[in-house]
Amino acid sequence: MIAVTGATGKLGRLVIDTLLETVNPNEIVALVRDPLRAEDLGAKGVNVRQADYNxxxxxxxALVGVQRxxxxxxxxxxxxxxxHRAVIDAAKSSGVQLLAYTSILHADTSTLELAVEHRDTELALVESGLNYVMLRNGWYSENYTASVSPAVEHGAIxxxxxxxxxSSAAREDYADAAAVVLTSEGQAGKVYELAGDENYSLSELAAEVAKQSGKTVAYNDLPREQYKIALIGMGLPEGLAELLADSDSAAAKGDLFDESRQLSQLLGRPTIPIAQSVSTALKH
Structure with a gap:
């Protein structure tokens, strides 16, 4: 059986949807904190089990009988x-044969604050003795396109x-890649640097939004602390504002860039272009 943690989350649901295209539902396990939120998955024949990280x-x-x-x-x-350590320990004691982990792009060298816990998890996996695959996911296009409508309204990103x-990619791309790894042989020990085929700057993103919306949208580059203050002023919690400011600072250093095209190679198709993600966001 194949199990997916966080199965009611945005990425988890997409992974399960992709798995259902080729895998029998009774061979898929949706691991969720609240089974009531996964009743629709259960109705499709997916095994729903409670699994709380805490x-x-x-x-x-929850992992009994799970191979991947x-x-x-x-x-x-x-x-x-x-x-993550709790899940790894449970996977080892339950006899899981392969554990794939959604890490972060270039986790070993990234300066993102978010990378620290990913590095810790990767180390724990290596030390566990489990067969593992590192899915080092790059930036999600949705991290930016979620703010497309406010950008059009205010004329600025x-x-x-x-x-x-x-080098962002759509959440769908990362989900499909995870499903490929979970259903393929010979994956143990692989480390994938996953990112979009295209790359862009935020000024280019603003230009794309302007082009598609027919409105004036400019990129306003701020000092890091001013950007953080602006995000807090928009109502974001300070912790989230700090993470977003840190991520942009890391992007300025090249930490969100990759041109290896390992993601599209794994998918067997091009990644979804940022222009398409912008178009999707503008329709919602």
């Missing part, structure tokens, strides 16, 4: 090292990435 006692039984496991990184920044190149 309750290690739920993890071992996708550990989707927790969204609780600051708690992920312990949460804010950031502190300067002219750093960003």
């Amino acid at each position: 309750k290690p006692e739920t993890l071992h039984s 496991l996708l550990l989707i990184s927790s969204s609780e920044v600051g708690q992920r090292k312990a949460q 804010l950031g502190c990435a300067q002219e750093g190149r960003i």
Whole structure:
């Protein structure tokens, strides 16, 4: 059986949707904190099991009979090292044969604050003795396109990435790649640097939004601290504002850039262009 953690999350649901195209539903396990949120998956024949990162006692039984496991990184920044370790320990004691982990692009060298817990998890995986695959996901296009409508409304995209190149891909691309790895042989020990085929700067993103919307949209590059203050002023929690400012700062250093095209090679198709992601965002 193939299990996916965080199965009711945005990425998890997409992975399961892709798996259902080629895998029998009763061979798929949706691991969720709240089974009530996964009733639609259960209706499709998927096995729904409770698995709470913060309750290690739920993890071992949730993994009984699972051969391949996708550990989707927790969204609780600051708690992920312990949460991921609990899943890894349960996977080992349950006899999981392959664990794929959604890490971060160039985790070993990235200056992003987010990379620290990913490096810790990768080390824990290596030390566990489990067969593993590192899916080092680059930036999600949705991280930027989620703010397309406000950008059109206010005529600006804010950031502190300067002219750093960003090789983002759509969430769908990363989900499809995870499904390929989970259903393919010979994956143990591989480390994938996954990023979009194209790359762009935030000024180029602003130009694309302007082109498609027919409105004036400019990129306003701010000093990091000013960008953080602006995000807080928009109502974002300070912690999230700090992470976004840090991410843009990392982009300015090249940490969100990759041109290896390992993602499209794994998919057997091009990644979804940023222009298409912008178009999708403008329709919603």
